[in-house]
Amino acid sequence: MADPKLHHYVPQFYLRRFTDSAERLWAWDKTSDRVFRTQPKAVAAESNFYQLPQLIEHGHNPLEMEKQFADLEGQVSAITGQWLDWVRSGHPGDSLPMPAVNREIISQFLALQSLRTADARAILVAFSALQHGYQAESEEDVRSLHAAVLWDDALISSYADRVSRCTWLFALNLTPSPFVTSDNPLAFRTSDNRAWVKPGNLGKDAYVVYPLAPDVIMYCYPDEGVWRNSNISRFDCRISPVLMTEGMVQSENSAQVFMASRFVISSQNSFSSEREFLKMIEEDPDVPPTVE
Template identity: 65%
Template sequence: MGDPKLHHYVPQFYLRRFADSVDKIWVWDKRRDRIFRTKAKSMAAESNFYLLPELAELGQDAILMERQFSELEGEVSIITGQWLEWIRNGLPGDRLPMPEVNRELVSLFVALQFLRTSDTRAILAAVSAEAGNVLAAERELRSLHAQLLWDEDLVSRFARRIGHCSWLFALNETEKPFVTSDNPVAFRAADNRMWLKAALFSEGTYVVYPLSPDVIMYCYPDEGLWRDARVRRFDCQISPVTLTAGMVGSDNSAQVFMASRFVISCQKSFSSERAFWESVGTDMYAPPSTE
């Protein structure tokens, strides 16, 4: 078997969790306002996305980064699969078993999920061009992205920030499923009123990451509003809050905001996601405050 050519920047195991009863996902292309159904392996991927020919020229593995991601994904798939089982069978307030090594692996995975996407690569290209360094070839852009992803200090800083947060897991028992996207790690301002593209280190900003259509993960920093609310005591617990369809829709708006292009669901309807996208840049409405 040859080396894989199609490299996913959102893992297949994760996307498959949003599949319908025939193992396909529904996708809304927000750029073209088009809905279609496809297999998870077809989405959030590009040919040779992590290929680094410069490594091959040095006698090394040109898809080393892709293999590293695959190894991490295998471990995190098992860990989060256990979480989903425990949460679905648990009760509000139940605490998930969380060995430190699992917390470290998932923290690294979430940090890298944010940094590894096509959206991040496009931002790198734009920043480089703004600085007067226009990247003429795809190879140059892949190399720049690889430097970011292999920047141990940067990635470790992101992962530590996530790992030191309080992790809460909410079970969605409404008829409205959580959706995800091709850029699924979202950031919300401390006052709950705004989604932010990249503000993990702003005070009070927290991570919102859907794990499946019925489970979502919140990562709250121990600072500001969240320290006052003493969320630390809820770390690794199933949230006592009963989600409403409105709350699910609010969290889904994050995926619309964060998505480079594609929003993904186990259901065909994207009416509320479309409505939110039409409101972006207007004062039509904002995500509600929970204060």
């Protein structure tokens, strides 16, 4: 079998969960305001995104990173597939079975997902230039810099440990409006629920918002800051007792507009509220994107 040339920084198994009845998804390019229908394999990917030719010099597979992601994604697909079944058939307050090994796998996946995207790569290159004066002179330099972060065991382990210690809460969306996702799907919200922030601006109180499917979303509340003394931990690995409203769904969807490099992705051809949110933050880019 030929090595894959199109490398996904958002997994195909995940994108397939946002397809319509014809197994196609709708993508809105926020940079050009263009909507098109496509297949999961055609978005959130770039040619040879994880290829590292320098590994050949040491006798290694230049696609080793892509292979490692594929192995992890197979496990995550099975685990989160069970979660979706349980949330959809469960009731508010129900607990989801969570073996320690599954929590470890998902924590690692979420840590890597936040760092593996094209947006994360661009931020990393800009940060390295600003803080360390490092100028990437070629695409291979950019890939190498990104790989150094993704293969930094201490960094990824520390990030994954923080995710693992979070309170994991799941909410079911029964409204006509689906959750959307994007080419940079892991979002971060301030503890007062007023703004979305990029990873570089994270405070201790920021929590993760991650849509798992059009009808299920996951929240990760950190074991620090304002959350440490709250009662949120009693909901760990439970279905939220709060019923989602369309307004709440639109609020969560605004995260994907803010986080997306280019593409916001949905199971429906309907992006009116997402367009309105983008217009709002473009009119005053110096103001943090509020989500009330």
